[in-house]
């Protein structure tokens with residue numbers, strides 16, 4: 038039986054809008070070579086005027102309220118599940134004093150399963166870091182192991198990953214343990230159509246949300262997320278927004294210890 042794979046989607050106008058937050062302005066030939074050196078991009082980057090990487094992420098415009106420079110200037114940032122690193126490089130460009138980007142490169146397996154593409158781990162990240170002359174430190178490691186970094190961070194970016202780990206409490210606890218005393222987790226994850234005021238979490242079957250994606254386990258309504266925050270000692274949870282993108286609910290929040 039022949040397998041059918043998904044076609045790599047066209048980059049959306051919305052993703053180009055997000056990419057334009059960080060125009061890289063590389064020389065055109067260099068930008069095109071960097072773009073073409075990576076077999077599949079998750080993030081869309083504006084490498085040079087008119088040269089964008091063809092990112093498959095659909096629409097991150099709704100994340101813009103989380104991405105003001107005030108959040109990053111002079112701060113240390115940990116970006117977990119960085120993939121091609123857009124949010125790490127953005128934090129650096131907005132004035133973060135140190136950025137560490139972590140990914141266990143789980144995407145290598147789902148990119149193969151969904152698109153039949155062999156993507157070397159970290160390829161997009163390295164290509165963009167090189168163009169930018171970036172000092173973001175990349176670590177191939179599991180987000181559950183971030184205590185081993187032996188470092189505290191002012192901002193922990195946890196975008197697009199909480200719904201993909203089997204133990205979301207363990208992940209949030211690991212992140213809470215590496216926060217500086219005034220630090221916060223900035224979180225974006227899969228939302229839920231359950232009522233926002235009930236302390237619940239949706240449980241998804243493999244492939245139910247995206248065909249061939251067996252790593253999307255959970256959907257979080259607001260009160261479920263607040264309760265997870267309380268469990269890991271981050272009782273000041275502000276739900277920034279709940280929204281629906283291409284038929285998928287998303288939720289954004291900040292979590293910190295109350296002061």
Ligand SMILES: C[S@@+](CC[C@H](N)C(=O)[O-])C[C@H]1O[C@@H](n2cnc3c(N)ncnc32)[C@H](O)[C@@H]1O
Nearest residue numbers: 118119120140141142143144179180196197198
């Ligand atoms: C959907 S992508 C999100 C990328 C980026 N954070 C964003 O929101 O645009 C999820 C990323 O998390 C990574 N990931 C999943 N589970 C992980 C884990 N336990 N530790 C580290 N990275 C993980 C995947 O490899 C992938 O790069």
